[in-house]
Amino acid sequence: MTLIDSAMRTRIRQELARIEHEENVRILYACESGSRAWGFPSRDSDYDVRFLYVHEPDWYLSVFDRRDVIERPIDDLLDVSGWDLRKALRLFRKSNPPLLEWMQSPIVYVERTEAADEIRSLGGPAFSxxxxxxxxxxxxxxxxxxxxxxxxxxxxxxxxxxxxxxxxxxxxxxxxxxxxxxxxxxxxxxxxxxxxxxxxxxxxxxxxxxxxxxxxxxxxxxxxxxxxxxxxxxxxxMASSGEPVDDRLDPLFRSVLRSAWEER
CATH class of the missing domain: 1.20.120 (Four Helix Bundle (Hemerythrin (Met), subunit A))
Known part of the structure; x- marks a missing residue:
């Protein structure tokens, strides 16, 4: 497993906390992706931080489509971006490999609510x-x-x-x-x-x-x-799809949305 020193973990968590404050979101899960998670970083490898988040419940009650991705400018060390949970679950229906990889990353910075565990539990049956x-x-x-x-x-x-x-x-x-x-x-x-x-x-x-x-x-x-x-x-x-899980995604989304904001 690739180790992340405590100073870098602190910096990454501070950046995630800043995103929560600036965007008024709740980050549910954040992990390392890319070469560090795969076990072959170079000396100059940056940190590929990926996360899932939710807005407050009223944000979803709109007739307009809204941006469901948060990205920060890439610097020499940090590459940070995330997906709204609703976007993530829509992609999960299609057995999205990046999302499934994030769920098994060996380097986790944040994990709140049951979101990640529920996605992991459904990942096997839904795998295409x-x-x-x-x-x-x-x-x-x-x-x-x-x-x-x-x-x-x-x-x-x-x-x-x-x-x-x-x-x-x-x-x-x-x-x-x-x-x-x-x-x-x-x-x-x-x-x-x-x-x-x-x-x-x-x-x-x-x-x-x-x-x-x-x-x-x-x-x-x-x-x-x-x-x-x-x-x-x-x-x-190869087989096209696994078991249908659509009927479990709305309850998962609603449950996570409630618990994410009740914790605050």
């Missing part, structure tokens, strides 16, 4: 192998196209293709949401030259060495190309 595989495949394909095509590539970008493809492989094998930790996912790699190359790259990244442009690693590139091609066909054959 097809939707999540297509999400990860799209991510892998885009990153591979943008960063790993030349003779020289940014080596750290290998992880941003490897991880989503290994997530696809996990879904295919186990039929469930893949774990956050890259160390767990990489156990799906076959032993031999490929695994050795990935282990060496991971060791360098975890040591804090900045992975800059280097000659492409052919054994890894070949694996990535093969996996992208394979899942472009395999994803379409």
């Amino acid at each position: 192998p097809k939707a999540c595989t297509f999400h990860y495949l799209h991510m892998a394909r885009g990153n591979y196209r943008d960063y790993l095509q030349g003779e020289y590539v940014k080596s750290k970008k290998y992880f941003y293709v490897l991880r989503p493809l290994l997530a696809c492989a996990w879904i295919e094998r186990f039929g469930e949401m893949p774990p956050m930790a890259f160390d767990t996912l990489k156990e799906l790699l076959p032993p031999g030259e490929l695994r050795t190359a990935v282990d060496r790259l991971l060791e360098r990244k975890k040591s804090g060495i900045e992975l800059k442009e280097e000659p492409r690693i052919e054994v890894v590139n070949q694996y990535l190309e093969n996996q992208i091609s394979y899942f472009e066909h395999a994803a379409a054959q």
Whole structure:
């Protein structure tokens, strides 16, 4: 697990408290996303803080659509953004992988009310192998196209293709949401030259060495190309959805909305 020092945790919680005050919202859950949660931050990695929140009940009683995302300008260290709980639950119906990942982040800054636990409990039954595989495949394909095509590539970008493809492989094998930790996912790699190359790259990244442009690693590139091609066909054959949970989302939303503001 990636550790966050107490000074940084304090700064992040202060920023979340400032957002609550400025936006007049109640933050229900906040966690780390991205490389720190995945277990392979670089020395210069920023903090990707993601959160769920609710407005006061009357905010939702409007004939007008309102902005359901809060974002703060990204600085050298902090990238902070969040979703309104109603938006999050609408996306949850579609088995949204970023939201499902947030719910299993190993680094949690805030957790209030039953919202996160309820979403976690529904995540298994509602999980859609097809939707999540297509999400990860799209991510892998885009990153591979943008960063790993030349003779020289940014080596750290290998992880941003490897991880989503290994997530696809996990879904295919186990039929469930893949774990956050890259160390767990990489156990799906076959032993031999490929695994050795990935282990060496991971060791360098975890040591804090900045992975800059280097000659492409052919054994890894070949694996990535093969996996992208394979899942472009395999994803379409996967199950479309899990159990319907629509009838549980409105009661969850109302319950959380009440309890979030009763605590104040």
